[in-house]
Structures are given as C-alpha cells and as structure tokens.
Amino acid sequence: MSPESFHTLYKLLGSVSGFIYPNELEIRWSILIVVYPYVTGLVAGAFILASLVKVFNVKDVQPVYRLSLLTALAFLLVAPLPLQAHLGRPERAYEIFLTPNLSSAMAMFGFVYAWYLMGVLLLEMWFEYRRDLVVWSREEKFPMSWIYWILSLFSRDVSERAVKFDMKAVRTITIIGIPSAFLLHGYVGFIFGSVKANPWWSSVLMPIVFLMSAIVSGIALVIVLYMVLIPLKGGKIDMKCLDTLTSYLFYAVIVDFSLEALDFIHRLYESEESIQILGVLIADKLMISLVVIQILLGMLIPAGILVAVKSMKFDPELRKLLYFVSAILIQIGIFSTRWNVVIGGQLFSKSFRGLTTYKMEMMGVEGLLVALVFLILPFIILGVLVKIFPPWKASELGEAKTS
Amino acid sequence: MFERIPEQIRRLAIVFVIVIGGTVVLRYFVLPPSLFETRLHRESTIQREVAKQVKFAGTTVCGGCHEDTATVKRKGFHKNLSCESCHGPAAMHTEDPMTVKPFAPRKRKFCPLCHEYDPSRPTGFPQINVTIHNPLKPCITCHNPHHPEPPTVPRECSACHAGIARTKAVSHHALIACTTCHRASRKHKVSPRRVKPTKPDTREFCGKCHREGSKRKDAPKIDLSTHGERYLCWECHYPHMPGVA
Numbered sequence: 001m002s003p004e005s006f007h008t009l010y011k012l013l014g015s016v017s018g019f020i021y022p023n024e025l026e027i028r029w030s031i032l033i034v035v036y037p038y039v040t041g042l043v044a045g046a047f048i049l050a051s052l053v054k055v056f057n058v059k060d061v062q063p064v065y066r067l068s069l070l071t072a073l074a075f076l077l078v079a080p081l082p083l084q085a086h087l088g089r090p091e092r093a094y095e096i097f098l099t100p101n102l103s104s105a106m107a108m109f110g111f112v113y114a115w116y117l118m119g120v121l122l123l124e125m126w127f128e129y130r131r132d133l134v135v136w137s138r139e140e141k142f143p144m145s146w147i148y149w150i151l152s153l154f155s156r157d158v159s160e161r162a163v164k165f166d167m168k169a170v171r172t173i174t175i176i177g178i179p180s181a182f183l184l185h186g187y188v189g190f191i192f193g194s195v196k197a198n199p200w201w202s203s204v205l206m207p208i209v210f211l212m213s214a215i216v217s218g219i220a221l222v223i224v225l226y227m228v229l230i231p232l233k234g235g236k237i238d239m240k241c242l243d244t245l246t247s248y249l250f251y252a253v254i255v256d257f258s259l260e261a262l263d264f265i266h267r268l269y270e271s272e273e274s275i276q277i278l279g280v281l282i283a284d285k286l287m288i289s290l291v292v293i294q295i296l297l298g299m300l301i302p303a304g305i306l307v308a309v310k311s312m313k314f315d316p317e318l319r320k321l322l323y324f325v326s327a328i329l330i331q332i333g334i335f336s337t338r339w340n341v342v343i344g345g346q347l348f349s350k351s352f353r354g355l356t357t358y359k360m361e362m363m364g365v366e367g368l369l370v371a372l373v374f375l376i377l378p379f380i381i382l383g384v385l386v387k388i389f390p391p392w393k394a395s396e397l398g399e400a401k402t403s
Numbered sequence: 404m405f406e407r408i409p410e411q412i413r414r415l416a417i418v419f420v421i422v423i424g425g426t427v428v429l430r431y432f433v434l435p436p437s438l439f440e441t442r443l444h445r446e447s448t449i450q451r452e453v454a455k456q457v458k459f460a461g462t463t464v465c466g467g468c469h470e471d472t473a474t475v476k477r478k479g480f481h482k483n484l485s486c487e488s489c490h491g492p493a494a495m496h497t498e499d500p501m502t503v504k505p506f507a508p509r510k511r512k513f514c515p516l517c518h519e520y521d522p523s524r525p526t527g528f529p530q531i532n533v534t535i536h537n538p539l540k541p542c543i544t545c546h547n548p549h550h551p552e553p554p555t556v557p558r559e560c561s562a563c564h565a566g567i568a569r570t571k572a573v574s575h576h577a578l579i580a581c582t583t584c585h586r587a588s589r590k591h592k593v594s595p596r597r598v599k600p601t602k603p604d605t606r607e608f609c610g611k612c613h614r615e616g617s618k619r620k621d622a623p624k625i626d627l628s629t630h631g632e633r634y635l636c637w638e639c640h641y642p643h644m645p646g647v648a
Contacts, residue, residue, distance in 0.1 A: 013521065022523045098430070098439055118422075123415070130411060153414040165409045354522075 018354030030366040044185035045218010060244035066391035074382035199274035212256040217334035235397035298333010302326035458492035479550035609636040
C-alpha cells in the first residue's frame with residue numbers, strides 16, 4: 001500500500017464506528033458498480049417496454065417502440081464500460097470469452113451480454129429497420145445512402161412478402177427477447193443475491209426486485225426521452241400513448257414497491273442475527289438515500305402524483321408536467337436503490353458490530369467524474385442513433401401535429 | 404431449396420458465418436496457444452517470476468553477520484517480524500555489504516503504521532495515540548526496536564485499552580477505577596498477552612453495590628437470589644457501559 005493511500009484510508013478511521021475487520025475499511029465496489037446495475041436496468045426496462053407493442057399488442061405505446069429499442073441499444077453499449085473501468089486492464093477483457101468459467105456467475109457476464117446484444121437486440125432492430133434502411137438507401141445522398149445500404153446488408157427487397165417476414169421475425173425475436181431481458185437484469189440481481197456472506201444482499205428475491213425496478217426505470221426513462229425528443233423534432237406528444245405509458249409505470253412501481261416491502265418485512269420477521277446491524281445501517285448511513293430519496297421521493301411521491309392524475313381530470317399540459325416530474329423522481333429513486341444495494345451492502349462489518357464509511361473519489365478512475373461520463377455517454381450515443389435511425393417517420397410527427 | 408429461404412435470413416446467415424468463422428479462425432489459427440493453455444500459462448508465469456531480480460535476502464542471511472542483533476531480536480516481541488519488514492529489501496546489501504546500506508527507519512511516522520490506535524487491532528496489541536504519546540520524539544529514543552518493551556510501565560490502562568476507556572468515561576461507571584474490578588500485575592503491563600488481568604468471578608462482587616440493602620445509594624438494586632441466578636453479572640451486562648445488556 002502506498003503512503004498516500006494509507007493516509008487517505010487513515011482519515012476514514014475517524015468515521016468508523018464499532019468493530020470492523022481491517023479489510024472492511026475501504027469500500028471496494030465503488031460508484032461505478034452502482035452505475036452498472038442502473039444502466040443495465042434501463043436496458044432491460046426499455047426492451048420490455050418495447051416488447052409490450054410486439055408481443056402483447058399494446059397499440060397505444062406504438063409511438064415509443066423504436067425509441068425504446070434505440071434507448072436499450074444506447075445503454076447496452078455503455079453497460080460493460082463501468083465494469084471495464086472498475087476492473088482495470090480492459091485489453092484483457094476478451095479473456096472471459098476465451099477461458100469460460102461455467103461455475104462463476106460473474107465470469108458468465110460476457111456470454112449473457114453477447115447473447116443479449118447480438119442474439120436479441122441487434123437482430124430485432126435489423127428486422128424492424130430493414131425495410132426503412134432499403135428505402136433510405138435509395139432516398140438519401142452519399143455517404144448516408146451507402147451507410148444505409150451496408151447496414152441493410154445490401155438488401156433491396158421491400159416486397160410485401162419480405163416485409164411480412166420481417167414483422168414475423170421481430171415478433172419471434174421479441175418473444176425470445178423477454179426472457180433474455182429478464183436474464184440480463186435478473187442476472188445482475190443474482191450476482192448480489194447469491195453473496196451468502198452478506199445479509200443485505202443475500203435474498204432470493206433480489207433478482208426479481210432488480211427486474212421490477214429495471215422495468216420501472218426503463219419505462220420512466222423512455223417517458224422522459226419521448227417528452228423531450230418529440231418537441232425537439234417538431235412533433236406533438238401523443239397523450240394517449242403517454243397516459244398508457246404512465247399507467248404501466250404506475251403498475252410497475254406498485255409491484256416493485258410491494259416486492260421491496262415484502263423483502264423488508266420478511267427480513268424483519270425472520271430477525272436473523274444481522275437484523276440489528278441492518279437497522280443501524282438504515283438509521284445511521286442510509287436514512288437519506290433509502291428512506292428519503294428511494295422510498296419517499298422515488299416511490300411514494302411519484303405514485304401519489306400518478307394516482308392523483310389518474311383519478312382527477314387535469315388538462316393535458318398539467319398532466320404532461322406531472323408525468324415528467326414523476327418520471328424524473330422515479331429515475332432518481334431507482335439510482336438511489338442501486339446505491340443503497342451496492343454501497344449499503346459494504347458499509348457494515350461482517351462481524352455485524354460496526355460500520356464504515358464510503359468516501360467517493362472525484363477525479364480517479366473509480367470517481368464521480370467517470371461515473372458521470374458513463375451516465376451521460378448513453379445519451380450522446382442515443383442522439384447519434386436517433387439521427388441515423390429516426391424513430392418516427394415524418395408522417396407520424398405530422399399526423400400528431402394535425403390531430 | 405436455397406431460393407425458398409427468405410432473403411433476410413440468407414444475408415444474416417452470411418454475417419453470422421463471418422462472425423463465428425472469424426472467431427474460430429482467430430481462436431485456432433491467429434492467437435498463440437499460450438493464451439488458452441492454462442499449463443503453458445502457468446509455465447510462462449513462473450518464467451516471468453523467476454526472471455525477476457531477487458530483492459529480499461531473508462532473516463537467516465541477516466543473522467549470519469548481525470549475530471548480536473539477531474540474538475536480541477529472537478527474545479523480544481518482534482521475534483516473528485522479518486528484518487526486512489523494517490529495513491527494506493536487502494539482497495543487494497548481502498552481495499556488497501560495504502557500499503549498499505539498507506534503509507533504517509528512524510523517523511516517528513514509521514512505527515505507528517502498526518502501533519497507532521486502531522479499533523480493529525486485536526485486544527492487547529500495543530497501541531498508542533500518536534498525537535499525545537511523547538509528541539515529536541522518534542520512537543527509537545525510548546524503545547529498542549529489536550527488543551521492544553515499554554521503557555516505563557504505562558501509568559494508565561487507557562494507554563492500551565483506549566476504546567474501553569472512552570466507553571467507560573461516558574458510562575455510569577465513569578468514576579470507578581479499572582483496578583476496582585481488575586487486578587493487573589506489573590507483568591501484564593510488560594507482557595500484556597502472556598499475563599492477563601483478573602475479572603470479577605463472583606456475583607457477589609457486583610452485589611457489593613447492586614444487591615438489595617447495599618449502602619451504595621445511587622446504584623440500581625437487584626435481588627441476587629432471584630436475578631440471573633447461575634450467570635455472572637457481566638455475562639449479561641457490559642460493565643464498561645452498564646445499562647446496555
């Protein structure tokens with residue numbers, strides 16, 4: 001250990017309470033590991049929203065179908081980056097493919113990720129956009145025409161039969177995609193849930209709680225993006241679509257909240273030996289991030305707003321504002337959920353007799369700035385994707401305008 | 404037959420064949436086998452490690468020349484500590500003892516790396532509070548690092564048991580001296596782990612203040628014959644912070 005890091009850690013000693021083991025002073029899974037489940041959650045949530053249209057035939061949310069796919073892709077491309085930065089040595093990352101370790105859940109990440117990216121998301125997008133790519137490759141000027149032509153894999157067939165096959169393929173892939181999305185984010189929950197030495201994480205409910213919160217955050221994100229992008233593109237927000245989206249968001253919040261409450265009550269009733277330190281953890285360290293931000297700001301208030309909007313007849317402008325506010329609040333709440341799981345789980349000692357403190361770096365590889373970059377990067381990628389693969393046709397924007 | 408497969412599938416199949424074929428070619432023909440073979444992997448790791456320059460000489464080699472110091476150190480508390488833990492890697496010194504001299508830590512900041520008070524260190528491990536323990540004086544002025552023993556016996560128990568002292572200071576037992584309940588021989592202060600202080604071993608000991616009818620007015624009273632029965636008081640009540648069971 002270098003003298004500098006010794007001194008940094010030494011300062012932390014002052015904020016340690018009770019008894020902790022020497023190797024518990026420093027928190028190893030930093031804010032980057034908070035960003036990772038948050039970002040993958042958004043991917044899974046956005047994809048599941050997209051599948052509502054194709055598998056469950058919810059026609060009302062058709063306007064956000066393509067946007068959801070693009071959002072899922074933009075965030076999926078960024079999802080492994082926090083892990084790469086955290087682990088270091090990104091040039092050796094390919095080794096998890098070369099030397100697969102079937103008995104390690106963490107080592108299987110590469111395969112789960114590759115399957116979801118290559119086997120599901122890119123395939124579905126290709127079939128969904130193929131017809132348009134062919135059309136655009138004819139309409140656009142060089143070099144975009146060439147890019148579209150290459151992306152369509154030099155396809156020229158836009159016959160009714162071919163388009164029908166595309167639609168069938170999209171539906172099939174979506175059906176495979178739902179369990180895949182569950183696998184992707186359930187997997188992240190599994191990683192935490194299977195750490196049996198840590199009572200804050202070890203719970204069979206963890207994968208399913210992660211999944212539900214993923215759906216919540218994904219839908220909330222697509223709502224925010226839809227409400228921002230449509231006016232920017234000069235279109236008009238489809239209120240029917242927005243109402244349906246927020247209804248689904250509300251149901252997802254309720255299920256998510258119930259599951260988390262169930263988990264909490266279950267722990268409380270079981271009252272295992274760890275319950276005392278978990279109580280102190282919540283009261284001392286997670287009061288703001290868990291009780292205030294996650295539960296109050298991130299769940300109860302937005303759920304309350306949504307109930308109010310659904311039960312009273314507000315005019316569309318006020319409805320839009322309230323939806324937007326609750327979607328943002330939910331987003332903050334879900335980020336806080338990830339924080340409470342990842343950081344909270346490392347704040348108490350395995351001796352159950354003491355607590356440590358997380359001192360976040362600012363500039364380092366594991367610091368706040370890098371985390372912010374990983375949170376902003378998907379939006380930049382999404383901007384480019386929206387430019388190349390417009391999620392709405394001019395006619396759709398126009399129709400909305402006139403209606 | 405080929406014509407009946409939809410065009411899209413054919414195109415995608417080509418892409419997948421290229422991706423999978425490319426991976427196979429890369430895996431079996433381009434990348435060196437040492438990347439996959441764990442045996443080769445380990446061999447090359449060993450070669451890499453063996454090629455590294457040896458930096459540590461080992462305590463036995465040090466004792467060969469510095470016999471006097473080694474004899475003194477063998478009897479002291481630092482007997483299990485390697486010479487190079489403090490003096491740094493000394494292989495070069497053993498090869499050329501006159502020109503290469505090993506590092507000798509003389510500054511005050513060095514010893515607290517192990518001996519600064521830290522709640523996670525084991526009980527009885529000699530620990531000090533650097534700010535108030537003879538400020539500014541290098542440790543080696545009073546302590547011989549090869550045979551470390553306190554030059555003067557610690558006056559207060561809190562010199563080592565700082566955590567307990569701080570807890571007790573804010574408890575109902577704040578005004579009771581440690582020696583009221585514990586008897587610590589002088590040897591405990593020199594060899595804290597070999598000679599332990601005593602603990603109260605009867606219920607009547609606490610009963611002196613806490614039994615019904617005791618003269619001590621401000622202490623909570625219990626009936627010794629019915630309360631707790633076969634347990635010693637401190638098996639349930641933490642005497643350094645009574646009230647917390």
